[in-house]
Amino acid sequence: MTAPFPTRKAEAWRYADLDALKSVWDELPGAETITLAKGEARQQVWIGDGSPVGVRTVQVELAAGASIDIFALNTAPQYGRVELDVAMHEGAHFALHAANIGGGKATQEIVTAVRHLEPNGTSRQTVRSVLAGTATGSYLGKVAVARHAQKTDGEQSVKAMLLDRGATANCKPELEIYADDVKCAHGASVGELDPDQLFYALSRGLDPASAKALLLEGFVLQLWDEVADEAQREALIEASRAALRSVVA
Amino acid sequence: MLQITNLHATVADKPILNGLTLTVPAGEVHAIMGPNGAGKSTLAYVLGGRPGYEVTDGSATFMGEDLLAQEPHERAAAGLFLGFQYPVEIPGVSSMQFIRESLNAQRRARGEAELSGAEFIRLARAEATELGMDVEMLKRPVNVGFSGGEKKRAEMVQMGIMRPRFAVLDETDSGLDIDALRIVGAGINRIMRAPDRGALLITHYQRLLEVARPDKVHVLAEGRIVRSGGPELAVELEREGYTELA
Numbered sequence: 286m287t288a289p290f291p292t293r294k295a296e297a298w299r300y301a302d303l304d305a306l307k308s309v310w311d312e313l314p315g316a317e318t319i320t321l322a323k324g325e326a327r328q329q330v331w332i333g334d335g336s337p338v339g340v341r342t343v344q345v346e347l348a349a350g351a352s353i354d355i356f357a358l359n360t361a362p363q364y365g366r367v368e369l370d371v372a373m374h375e376g377a378h379f380a381l382h383a384a385n386i387g388g389g390k391a392t393q394e395i396v397t398a399v400r401h402l403e404p405n406g407t408s409r410q411t412v413r414s415v416l417a418g419t420a421t422g423s424y425l426g427k428v429a430v431a432r433h434a435q436k437t438d439g440e441q442s443v444k445a446m447l448l449d450r451g452a453t454a455n456c457k458p459e460l461e462i463y464a465d466d467v468k469c470a471h472g473a474s475v476g477e478l479d480p481d482q483l484f485y486a487l488s489r490g491l492d493p494a495s496a497k498a499l500l501l502e503g504f505v506l507q508l509w510d511e512v513a514d515e516a517q518r519e520a521l522i523e524a525s526r527a528a529l530r531s532v533v534a
Numbered sequence: 535m536l537q538i539t540n541l542h543a544t545v546a547d548k549p550i551l552n553g554l555t556l557t558v559p560a561g562e563v564h565a566i567m568g569p570n571g572a573g574k575s576t577l578a579y580v581l582g583g584r585p586g587y588e589v590t591d592g593s594a595t596f597m598g599e600d601l602l603a604q605e606p607h608e609r610a611a612a613g614l615f616l617g618f619q620y621p622v623e624i625p626g627v628s629s630m631q632f633i634r635e636s637l638n639a640q641r642r643a644r645g646e647a648e649l650s651g652a653e654f655i656r657l658a659r660a661e662a663t664e665l666g667m668d669v670e671m672l673k674r675p676v677n678v679g680f681s682g683g684e685k686k687r688a689e690m691v692q693m694g695i696m697r698p699r700f701a702v703l704d705e706t707d708s709g710l711d712i713d714a715l716r717i718v719g720a721g722i723n724r725i726m727r728a729p730d731r732g733a734l735l736i737t738h739y740q741r742l743l744e745v746a747r748p749d750k751v752h753v754l755a756e757g758r759i760v761r762s763g764g765p766e767l768a769v770e771l772e773r774e775g776y777t778e779l780a
Contacts, residue, residue: 480585485622488582489636489692490610490643499635503626503675 302392305364321351337363347377385422388532414445416452423455441471541592552757568754582616611643613699624676661694682709707742719745
């Protein structure tokens with residue numbers, strides 16, 4: 286990559302594992318671009334390839350009335366980053382459904398900048414993190430609404446589940462709104478497995494690891510409900526299950 | 535089948551059970567009644583192995599094995615079923631998946647073959663029908679959006695599918711209307727009335743006991759059994775209240 290190596294002083298890199306990043310920096314491809322023409326619709330599925338470090342930087346340009354649903358599963362065992370910059374024109378729709386699932390010392394992050402440039406756009410970001418060991422999972426999401434992008438409707442829902450005391454979640458939904466007639470909602474929560482749910486599952490015969498994995502499936506797998514391609518949906522479900530199994534083990 | 539001797543238990547260091555002794559032989563259904571705060575639910579949770587319920591003295595054996603030494607999931611595999619007073623909601627996990635994975639975990643632990651998807655669905659459908667529950671409800675997340683009565687009925691469907699050796703049912707009758715009570719009571723009889731099974735019904739009211747006729751009724755007060763008798767004791771309690779006994 287030819288860009289200057291980032292520092293933690295930049296907000297978007299504040300929680301990054303820069304040592305891990307350094308190890309792959311020279312081979313990193315530049316930002317991918319996804320450009321959707323007027324009225325075009327697409328679903329995009331990203332599943333980590335299993336390598337210890339995975340960094341994906343994507344610029345998305347949505348023309349008027351274009352619609353994209355991105356489904357991203359971030360399970361890189363050392364450092365995983367999905368960074369999106371989304372430029373939205375009149376009436377465009379952007380949806381991100383993303384999960385961080387990490388244990389050990391993993392650092393995983395979803396970093397988004399969604400720019401509503403014109404009126405009537407809708408954006409939906411749903412991020413779920415499951416973190417064990419001393420893993421860190423972050424969502425840094427900025428929604429920017431330009432002055433004339435009236436009737437923008439943006440939502441950010443961010444939830445994290447911490448399985449161990451040493452795990453960390455950073456949830457930072459951020460709004461920058463210059464228009465005066467918009468609807469932008471955001472919610473963030475960090476919690477742990479509900480002991481009542483856990484005991485209920487144990488009392489039915491599930492061993493502790495299976496019980497936890499099942500409850501966490503309930504927390505994560507709904508993200509993939511809207512994947513239209515059945516094979517891709519199954520692949521996401523299977524990869525999520527495997528990742529959850531490994532963090533509760 | 536279930537033998538509890540001089541059981542003492544605390545919750546958050548507060549003594550709740552104070553020397554409870556109770557035996558339920560195979561083939562029998564017993565009822566425990568008692569005022570609020572007597573320790574009824576604590577007894578159910580101690581038998582189920584819930585964290586936070588500390589046994590400080592005494593013993594409990596289930597089919598000859600030390601129950602208290604087992605983890606909650608091991609107790610389930612051994613054949614103990616705990617019917618919850620407040621069945622828990624699990625968003626995002628369908629009842630079908632939850633019950634099937636639980637049942638197969640039990641079967642694996644017992645060295646039995648797992649049920650296939652088709653076998654399980656047949657079984658679930660049959661049990662739901664017996665208990666007057668639309669099988670479609672089992673495709674929804676566990677207990678989510680169910681009324682109080684539906685949750686209790688769903689507990690009985692789980693019990694019917696799992697066919698435990700022994701059921702501890704904690705206020706399974708609360709929240710049920712008269713018709714549901716009759717269905718649930720008949721379900722308890724159908725599922726748990728057998729020479730090699732048994733049940734302990736924890737209840738406030740005599741209504742359930744009119745349908746699921748217990749062999750013995752015990753009164754729990756201040757953490758121990760203060761009186762035992764036949765089914766007529768439940769009628770007497772309904773008439774006289776607990777005040778005389780405390």
